[in-house]
Amino acid sequence: xxxxxxxxxxxxxxxxxxxxxxxxxxxxxxxxxxxxxxxxxxxxxxxxxxxxxxxxxxxxxxxxxxxxxxxxxxxxxxxxxxxxxxxxxxxxxxxxxxxxxxxxxxxxxxxxxxxxxxxxxxxxxxxxxxxxxxxxxxxxxxxxxxxxxxxxxxxxxxxxxxxxxxxxxxxxxxxxxxxxxxxxxxxxxxxxxxxxxxxxxxxxxxxxxxxxxxxxxxxxxxxxxxxxxxxxxxxxxxxxxxxxxxxxxxxxxxxxxxx
Amino acid sequence: xxxxxxxxxxxxxxxxxxxxxxxxxxxxxxxxxxxxxxxxxxxxxxxxxxxxxxxxxxxxxxxxxxxxxxxxxxxxxxxxxxxxxxxxxxxxxxxxxxxxxxxxxxxxxxxxxxxxxxxxxxxxxxxxxxxxxxxxxxxxxxxxxxxxxxxxxxxxxxxxxxxxxxxxxxxxxxxxxxxxxxxxxxxxxxxxxxxxxxxxxxxxxxxxxxxxxxxxxxxxxxxxxxxxxxxxxxxxxxxxxxxxxxxxxxxxxxxxxxxxxxxxxxx
Numbered sequence: 137x138x139x140x141x142x143x144x145x146x147x148x149x150x151x152x153x154x155x156x157x158x159x160x161x162x163x164x165x166x167x168x169x170x171x172x173x174x175x176x177x178x179x180x181x182x183x184x185x186x187x188x189x190x191x192x193x194x195x196x197x198x199x200x201x202x203x204x205x206x207x208x209x210x211x212x213x214x215x216x217x218x219x220x221x222x223x224x225x226x227x228x229x230x231x232x233x234x235x236x237x238x239x240x241x242x243x244x245x246x247x248x249x250x251x252x253x254x255x256x257x258x259x260x261x262x263x264x265x266x267x268x269x270x271x272x273x274x275x276x277x278x279x280x281x282x283x284x285x286x287x288x289x290x291x292x293x294x295x296x297x298x299x300x301x302x303x304x305x306x307x308x309x310x311x312x313x314x315x316x317x318x319x320x321x322x323x324x325x326x327x328x329x330x331x332x333x334x335x336x337x338x339x340x341x342x343x344x345x346x347x348x349x350x351x352x353x354x355x356x357x358x359x360x361x362x363x364x365x366x367x368x369x370x371x372x373x374x375x376x377x378x379x380x381x382x383x384x385x386x387x388x389x390x391x392x393x394x395x
Numbered sequence: 396x397x398x399x400x401x402x403x404x405x406x407x408x409x410x411x412x413x414x415x416x417x418x419x420x421x422x423x424x425x426x427x428x429x430x431x432x433x434x435x436x437x438x439x440x441x442x443x444x445x446x447x448x449x450x451x452x453x454x455x456x457x458x459x460x461x462x463x464x465x466x467x468x469x470x471x472x473x474x475x476x477x478x479x480x481x482x483x484x485x486x487x488x489x490x491x492x493x494x495x496x497x498x499x500x501x502x503x504x505x506x507x508x509x510x511x512x513x514x515x516x517x518x519x520x521x522x523x524x525x526x527x528x529x530x531x532x533x534x535x536x537x538x539x540x541x542x543x544x545x546x547x548x549x550x551x552x553x554x555x556x557x558x559x560x561x562x563x564x565x566x567x568x569x570x571x572x573x574x575x576x577x578x579x580x581x582x583x584x585x586x587x588x589x590x591x592x593x594x595x596x597x598x599x600x601x602x603x604x605x606x607x608x609x610x611x612x613x614x615x616x617x618x619x620x621x622x623x624x625x626x627x628x629x630x631x632x633x634x635x636x637x638x639x640x641x642x643x644x645x646x647x648x649x650x651x652x653x654x655x656x657x658x659x660x661x662x
Contacts, residue, residue: 203489203660206489206493207492208489208492208493208659208660208661209659209660210657210659226496227496230494230496233493234493235493237489238486239486241486241487241489241662242487243406243409243487244485246406250405250408253405254402254405254406255490255494257398257401257402257405258398258399258402258491258494258495258501259494259495260398301494302494
């Protein structure tokens with residue numbers, strides 16, 4: 137019997153993972169807002185311990201998918217497991233997940249440190265962990281200043297610090313390089329690689345395809361709420377022939393999908 | 396829930412939160428002093444007559460200090476409503492829910508902290524206003540023996556207890572408005588409009604029915620401590636008003652919990 141595409145995708149993802157487990161697995165996940173299908177029967181598998189790029193044009197359903205995975209939205213249909221736990225039980229997996237969703241949100245009149253402490257208290261994380269993540273994103277020297285005085289890039293780094301707070305096994309980042317200068321982007325790239333070396337899984341949504349190509353092991357390409365591709369990044373690039381860039385491949389797939 | 400409470404307490408450092416408390420203290424003290432000045436300067440009029448009558452009695456101090464009660468209710472309602480609704484408008488709710496996915500625990504911890512803050516603000520407001528009026532009375536050689544007698548103190552504490560109960564109900568109403576509107580501007584607008592239109596205008600033309608409206612019922616509780624002419628004393632009786640107030644509070648909690656638990660967070 138030939139395995140279903142879903143089963144073969146899961147098999148491929150588990151074989152890719154260093155310990156044979158999946159960080160994220162969705163099956164027919166859907167979310168509609170009125171008549172608009174934001175996520176439409178999405179089936180993807182992300183192995184543990186990889187940097188998984190999550191790409192797609194504006195309105196493809198990336199942020200909605202991320203919100204579904206974080207338990208902020210209720211799916212209309214389908215199922216998912218995150219770190220082996222069902223989507224319906226966010227308390228069982230969210231303590232091991234860190235997230236930066238769209239534009240990072242803060243209390244502007246509070247300092248960067250207090251913003252982190254608010255979430256550290258809530259998540260039961262130690263005071264020293266706040267100092268550690270501030271150090272990690274190089275914000276220690278401005279930690280006592282109100283967030284309203286921060287530049288866009290500093291706010292972005294504070295958003296990443298919030299995501300790192302629980303020392304997560306799975307890090308979900310939605311456009312983490314927004315507002316970062318070239319040095320900040322390089323530092324972000326190094327940070328992601330360092331986290332992957334620690335065995336963490338990073339689910340990275342970004343429009344910076346050139347940047348993504350440098351760090352990603354796994355790719356999920358989304359369009360109109362459906363997965364156009366979910367698998368090893370190398371497989372996708374090889375489909376176009378040696379030397380094809382992710383950007384070229386992305387455009388070719390989108391064009392093919394529209395046709 | 397305790398983690399959510401402790402997390403919320405950290406946010407009280409914001410100037411916008413402290414400003415609400417400051418406005419409550421300043422406005423109440425000002426109105427109390429204005430009332431005291433009118434009474435002691437010999438002003439007359441049908442509105443002042445019950446206050447002048449109550450002034451030398453053990454209920455005199457609360458009659459003066461309690462003149463800003465409606466304002467305290469409005470300020471407390473805006474403080475709680477804006478605090479909760481801002482989590483949606485600022486987008487910070489998604490951060491909170493990722494760290495505490497138990498939505499009811501988050502809401503309960505947050506409300507516990509907000510009610511505590513409102514209670515502390517009220518205690519400071521009444522203490523500062525009472526101290527101001529006592530000092531002003533001493534300065535003018537007016538006897539305060541009735542106010543500081545055991546009955547006067549008991550009346551004051553009874554007023555404080557009932558006012559706390561009233562503000563707990565108002566805070567729960569604020570929570571409901573914030574959960575339903577999910578936007579700072581809309582929440583504050585709806586809260587003010589509700590106090591002004593159904594509870595204000597409709598109550599004027601439909602007095603019999605309006606005595607069951609939530610803000611009026613809640614306001615009857617501290618009102619029952621005042622002399623009947625100062626009021627507002629509950630026309631349905633204190634016990635009935637108290638039961639009705641508790642029913643409203645339970646209703647606010649149930650609706651807020653059901654809606655918030657199932658709500659999509661798009662903020």
